[in-house]
Amino acid sequence: MASLQLRGRHICGGALVREDFVLTAAHCQTPRTYTVVLGVGSLTANEPTKQEFTANRSFPHPNYDGHANDIMLIRLDRPAQLTAAVRLIPPKRRRMNAASRCITAGWGDVGDNGTLPIRLQEVNVTLLSRRACRRRWTGVPITRTMGDSGGPLVCDGEAAGVVSFSGRRCGDPQTPDVYTRTSSFRRWIGSVLRDNPVD
Structure with missing residues (x-):
């Protein structure tokens, strides 16, 4: 990290x-x-x-x-x-699937109040299909190439994504966090x- x-x-x-x-x-x-x-x-x-x-x-x-x-x-x-x-952390070469075990880590805002933690934080991440993500992000283009900005999404020991953006609150199921898919790049x-x- x-x-x-x-x-x-x-x-x-x-x-x-x-x-x-x-x-x-x-x-x-x-x-x-x-x-x-x-x-x-x-x-x-x-x-x-x-x-x-x-x-x-x-x-x-x-x-x-x-x-x-x-x-x-x-x-x-x-x-x-x-x-x-x-x-x-090598970039992931293949796409993830629903069985992938994923985490993200960083020092980003954990309370959505502007307070940054001093210690590194880590959280398990559940993957959604692009279709499910698009339904929740109405009006925002979720493309096939899409935590703590820039931090890694690590799946099965490989960097599968880069934290790109989220809604007003990180980890909100209504507006899921969006990652840039490294296998596309x-x-x-x-x-x-x-x-x-x-x-």
Whole structure:
């Protein structure tokens, strides 16, 4: 789990998909340079497992339009050291099914009142079909490519999605949280990683 921070404040989550790349949401892009923190459960404690990096380049999806294609890769200034606390979460290659076991994690607002937790939160997630999601999100285009913004939806040990948006309240069954489906972007992810080999 990655924390994307500006001036020490958590802004978005992400997942380490290669030693030097974090997968997050394109709407997390900022003109300022992120500090990327890996290997922590707490945003305030000085944990010995903590690794800190500077984001040296962002790769938002070229077709991101403020809603669809909400996916971005961030390159770190150097490769992370893989440890028990810092591991890769590979992007999911195939679509999920109803039997997939999924979780999402992050430091996002858990009370829908603007208060962010200090400790990393994790929750089990139930998947809905696109049809069921469309019925609940009337007037919002839910496409075949669609928690804590940018954080991962992890299904069966792989990054299956990126937290994109939710209703006024996260986890509300009336307006289910929407994730960008990583399997729809595997070619794009692969091309960015191939064009930017590990230093």
